[in-house]
Amino acid sequence: MTQGFSLAIDAMGGDNAPDIVLDGLELAAERHPEARFLLVGDEARLGGMLALRKRAAKLCSLRHAPDAIPSDMKPTAALRQGRNSSMRLAIDAVAAREAAGVVSAGNTGALMALAKIVVKALPEIDRPALAAIGPSARGDVVMLDLGANVQCDARNLVEFAIMGETFARAVLGLPAPTFGLLNVGSEELKGDERLRLAAEILRESHVGAQFHGFIEGHDITAGTVDVVVTDGFTGNVALKTGEGALKLMRDLLRQVFTSSVPARLGYLLARPALDRLREWMDPRRYNGAILLGLNGVVVKSHGGTDALGFAHAVDVAMDMVNHRFNDRIREGLARLSAAVEAEPAAAALAPVVGETPA
Amino acid sequence: MTQGFSLAIDAMGGDNAPDIVLDGLELAAERHPEARFLLVGDEARLGGMLALRKRAAKLCSLRHAPDAIPSDMKPTAALRQGRNSSMRLAIDAVAAREAAGVVSAGNTGALMALAKIVVKALPEIDRPALAAIGPSARGDVVMLDLGANVQCDARNLVEFAIMGETFARAVLGLPAPTFGLLNVGSEELKGDERLRLAAEILRESHVGAQFHGFIEGHDITAGTVDVVVTDGFTGNVALKTGEGALKLMRDLLRQVFTSSVPARLGYLLARPALDRLREWMDPRRYNGAILLGLNGVVVKSHGGTDALGFAHAVDVAMDMVNHRFNDRIREGLARLSAAVEAEPAAAALAPVVGETPA
Numbered sequence: 001m002t003q004g005f006s007l008a009i010d011a012m013g014g015d016n017a018p019d020i021v022l023d024g025l026e027l028a029a030e031r032h033p034e035a036r037f038l039l040v041g042d043e044a045r046l047g048g049m050l051a052l053r054k055r056a057a058k059l060c061s062l063r064h065a066p067d068a069i070p071s072d073m074k075p076t077a078a079l080r081q082g083r084n085s086s087m088r089l090a091i092d093a094v095a096a097r098e099a100a101g102v103v104s105a106g107n108t109g110a111l112m113a114l115a116k117i118v119v120k121a122l123p124e125i126d127r128p129a130l131a132a133i134g135p136s137a138r139g140d141v142v143m144l145d146l147g148a149n150v151q152c153d154a155r156n157l158v159e160f161a162i163m164g165e166t167f168a169r170a171v172l173g174l175p176a177p178t179f180g181l182l183n184v185g186s187e188e189l190k191g192d193e194r195l196r197l198a199a200e201i202l203r204e205s206h207v208g209a210q211f212h213g214f215i216e217g218h219d220i221t222a223g224t225v226d227v228v229v230t231d232g233f234t235g236n237v238a239l240k241t242g243e244g245a246l247k248l249m250r251d252l253l254r255q256v257f258t259s260s261v262p263a264r265l266g267y268l269l270a271r272p273a274l275d276r277l278r279e280w281m282d283p284r285r286y287n288g289a290i291l292l293g294l295n296g297v298v299v300k301s302h303g304g305t306d307a308l309g310f311a312h313a314v315d316v317a318m319d320m321v322n323h324r325f326n327d328r329i330r331e332g333l334a335r336l337s338a339a340v341e342a343e344p345a346a347a348a349l350a351p352v353v354g355e356t357p358a
Numbered sequence: 359m360t361q362g363f364s365l366a367i368d369a370m371g372g373d374n375a376p377d378i379v380l381d382g383l384e385l386a387a388e389r390h391p392e393a394r395f396l397l398v399g400d401e402a403r404l405g406g407m408l409a410l411r412k413r414a415a416k417l418c419s420l421r422h423a424p425d426a427i428p429s430d431m432k433p434t435a436a437l438r439q440g441r442n443s444s445m446r447l448a449i450d451a452v453a454a455r456e457a458a459g460v461v462s463a464g465n466t467g468a469l470m471a472l473a474k475i476v477v478k479a480l481p482e483i484d485r486p487a488l489a490a491i492g493p494s495a496r497g498d499v500v501m502l503d504l505g506a507n508v509q510c511d512a513r514n515l516v517e518f519a520i521m522g523e524t525f526a527r528a529v530l531g532l533p534a535p536t537f538g539l540l541n542v543g544s545e546e547l548k549g550d551e552r553l554r555l556a557a558e559i560l561r562e563s564h565v566g567a568q569f570h571g572f573i574e575g576h577d578i579t580a581g582t583v584d585v586v587v588t589d590g591f592t593g594n595v596a597l598k599t600g601e602g603a604l605k606l607m608r609d610l611l612r613q614v615f616t617s618s619v620p621a622r623l624g625y626l627l628a629r630p631a632l633d634r635l636r637e638w639m640d641p642r643r644y645n646g647a648i649l650l651g652l653n654g655v656v657v658k659s660h661g662g663t664d665a666l667g668f669a670h671a672v673d674v675a676m677d678m679v680n681h682r683f684n685d686r687i688r689e690g691l692a693r694l695s696a697a698v699e700a701e702p703a704a705a706a707l708a709p710v711v712g713e714t715p716a
Contacts, residue, residue, distance in 0.1 A: 136606070151550060182595060184590070184594040191591070216595070217594070217595040217598025217599035217601070217602055218598040218605070220599055221605070222606075233592065234595050237540060237595065237596050238595050239575065240575025241578055241599045242575075242600065242602070242603040243576055244577070244578055245601075245603035245604050245607075247579070248494070248604075249603075252639075253635075256632055260631060262628065263630075265624075266623075266625065268624070269621065269623050269627065270625060270628070272618070272620075273614040274614055276614075277610055277611070280610075
């Protein structure tokens, strides 16, 4: 059955829902006039708001949800008590194959738990992973896993690499994205057995030519590769450490530029260039954490974002839907299995990949 | 036996040795007139250079070493072939208890390997750890392990915490440094069993009041704690990711301030304040990676640093020597064992700490 809707939209999730959700859809509608959105939430309220947003109104169908999941609700409670929530009904639409994906700015833990349990992982995938896009010196960089899996084995890392590579093709539009495994050194013997095994499999795979090998922490922002592959513990720490370092620098610059009258004047003179830098690093441009490896596209927008940020999250989800992201992943994993089976040197690794159901 | 020398100095290690080493000692001599340095290297060359540096000359005794370890030599080769090198003879002086510690700007891998094998770990310590000091929004922050141990168990993390806390008292001069365990969330149930067990032991220890619990990546630069405790894999990635993010920001700012005539002018006006920021974040202020948990103080200066940076590395080593750093660690570990034995709730954890030789 073909999905009737491109995306189900949780209209009630996020700090300023449903306003920024609808304003975001109005922006997104301009870029995706072919899309069809299933807007899930308080029907009476949404109907009136949608009447004021002409472009979005054309693409949206309303579905009533009497509840919303609070931002501080535990995932287990959301599972039990959230059956009539806008988030749950939007996710249900993906599970029922009414919509190809879902976008929500609501409770992250609840979205991840509901998506994993209701939408479920692709049969080829052992563990779904959380990915995001960030800035680097050479453009955008994709990193995964960012915390969905605290412990990972070689098979998980290989699957993350295939998913990340496919994601970079779909969303960054790169014809042959490069990727690397995050490690404590770039030499082949660095790291643990798990990393070395994953590297060996990837080198011999159909995307071996795009595999840069091991990379280090500084390579993330240097743009050494398009996709950084790591376990959820390391990825989560690296993401937050990088964000923390950038925040420290921003805060210190703010102090610098307000520390004296000449410094204030200097700021005013450099402002157009500083504004371009700020715009380039704008968190809204990088809004959207993506749960990869499920039977549908699942994008989490930041809860505190504005309409522009929500529209970016919709963009990412639409890119994935339009590129038939999951079909591409399944093809990639099938080619990986074939490569590993055909390559005698990789025979010893077969048990790892062999766990993949055919 | 009391050590005759405060520090053995590898005069021939680093990109600009022995010049910056001797200039660094001349600076350090001003701050540590009570110190005694064993200067190890090419005697003929060093004698003449020392004659030109009066303050350093007063504190230094020369010891001849015919060789120097090249910067690209593998640690295993350094062990076999470096027996007459300046680095090895400086380390030998620590092992022979002639000097309380060693400072070298030479080959990092060789220094770490030689120090571990020749100087050896303290009997109470399972695994030595690599620590460094960096900038945070609230002052300096210590982080360890930065890569000496890719895999760690709960006992290792607990020992790192005791060593880091002691280090922050000795080198940062804090009376009761706070510390936290790096994790993917601050809630008690986050992370793996190893982290939860380490946290439980630390909460019940004699430094439990200083234990902040779990922290996240962004807490490192936010200055949430004085000491960040983590395994060597995560610490190495976090350190390099944070450095990479700061470098990206510096590079982008350089572009901003050269992008137009007004921006250049703005830079000139804000320059005094920007220079203060640059000085505060100066990598030379944070020069020196410290291998903690050995039978002596071992400090690695950055190979490319200048005299000021080398003097800072000597400062760190002298602070550790003057505070009898290793005695403090042994006291800390003894108190930890006593606390764990006295606390009935921690009985289940005794096997972990019980591995510590009495």
